[in-house]
Amino acid sequence: MSRTELKDLGEFGLIDLLTKNIKHQNPSTLKGVGDDAAVLDHGKLKTVVSTDLLVEGIHFDLTYTPLKHLGYKSVVVNLSDIYAMNAQPKQITVSLAISNRFSVEAVHELYEGIHLACQVYGVDLIGGDTTSSIQGLTISVTALGEAEEQKIVYRKGAKKGDLLCVSGYLGGAYVGLQLLEREKQIFMEHPNMQPDLENKDYIVGRILKPEARKDIIDFFAKHSILPTSMIDISDGLSSDLIHLCMQSKVGAFVEENALPVAQETTMKALDFKLPPTTCALNGGEDYELLFTIHPDDAEKIKYSFDIRIIGEITDASDGINLHTTGGNIKELIAQGWQHH
């Protein structure tokens, strides 16, 4: 029997392989694998479901991640997927596998962050499973949301001429991670010292305590904006734009000089000799929303200080490109199997 290494296939190749033959059997399944969340028909409102698995050593490093922040973030990254469908999250389940390295107090701290996120975003913790692990901590969160069917926004609806928009600022989480990795050495030498990051930089907050963009979804509702397509930026702008374009069967260009990068991010990136544009395009974990709107809606977007038009949707044959500040055109590339 042949053996193919997981890394040779890559995450997306593996998902394709495992899901290509799925046939739905239930009329209540409106949308399955392939978007930020699945969509179910349970009556008047539709149910939107998303799930994430976070593994110690892969997705987080407890050397510099306070447990309360980790709990908060575990919830937020799932809610971000529900918002990316233009839906409102309502419930979550949280499952934990915990080794005996963790005390009850540690688990309690983790849950404080989970409960805080529930409170801030108005979602209910409705269930889960708690079990031992041989090693390390694994957190599985599933979020359920609600939306009217005609308001749900998929990845697939972008059309040529639509404007490409992004919320907030990009690249901060990636630069924050680089900072923490460099500080890790200090923590390693003082294993009992928990990093005090409460009053640290903006960029550290971007990686340790990201927020999901509920405010943007609320802004859409208030101003009667229905994006034509949407995805949340978890893998990085390039990677997630490619997902959106593939599903919409379109191309796109991004204007480098329109990329929103916070000043703190730019300065620290330059300290680390990282091009800020690369951080913005490939950093990941920003949990901002990337979406497209019909050009007629451009006026409405102006009412938000936190949404920027960064490019435009083109024909698929034009590819997915960056228009650099220097006037060149560079093809955007996905980053493949990458964990943050």
Added chain:
Amino acid sequence: MSRTELKDLGEFGLIDLLTKNIKHQNPSTLKGVGDDAAVLDHGKLKTVVSTDLLVEGIHFDLTYTPLKHLGYKSVVVNLSDIYAMNAQPKQITVSLAISNRFSVEAVHELYEGIHLACQVYGVDLIGGDTTSSIQGLTISVTALGEAEEQKIVYRKGAKKGDLLCVSGYLGGAYVGLQLLEREKQIFMEHPNMQPDLENKDYIVGRILKPEARKDIIDFFAKHSILPTSMIDISDGLSSDLIHLCMQSKVGAFVEENALPVAQETTMKALDFKLPPTTCALNGGEDYELLFTIHPDDAEKIKYSFDIRIIGEITDASDGINLHTTGGNIKELIAQGWQHH
């Protein structure tokens, strides 16, 4: 800061600690933590949600568990929770954390079992998350089901005088596990040999390829039976009966000579010098349904060859007891933090 070990608090103590202050914020949350599944109000039908986390080395041992069986079982144990609410499962999400010890072919085999379970039980795989792990395999499954609100059966509805019933046979999975543990040594000496268990004993099938009791739920619907309370037997009859009694605020007795134990289980248990009654009471992983019915429904139960009356609900002050074949009364004890 004090440190409490997880084992000192126990699984149920930990869950209590972590969930005692939950307040629901959404009207669509009908039932949260504390039953086999949560219940959500999404319109005409209610949505029932359950989730389980399965960890290599804790819940399964790949030395003797074929991956296809593992995939199948991961789904079935979740569906069992949905059936235990008297609901019909409709969708699942499956998340995997996989180390690079696993090949694509291995993951594919695991998914064959997942897809097979979806087909057999008529559920749709609608999403998930696939990620690396440092070590081992972790599987997180969330199941969503549907039910009419008045048909949903909770753990809490048992009343004094109700008859205590169980589907199928008990103890087989536990004895099967003992058999596999003893055979493990053989597999250890031949690491490349996958155990051929397709044609093995009934008891090996009970542990490696359990089925969820969809047929019992269908039988209830056909014969207009609405149990007063229900739970699926995952931790063992004693432990799960205690859950049911605690939530219903009642006591119960179980007649030892009414406990359904298959002949194969009894024989192999005796080989291993294990009392068959202990296997039936504390074995766990049988995924049979334990439920209570009003005495008026006793006639209807007789139409099933696979449901047995094993005892009766009493006042809480009477406790939860076994009436032994020898005429003694023994209090039933929960097994605490235990993983199978």
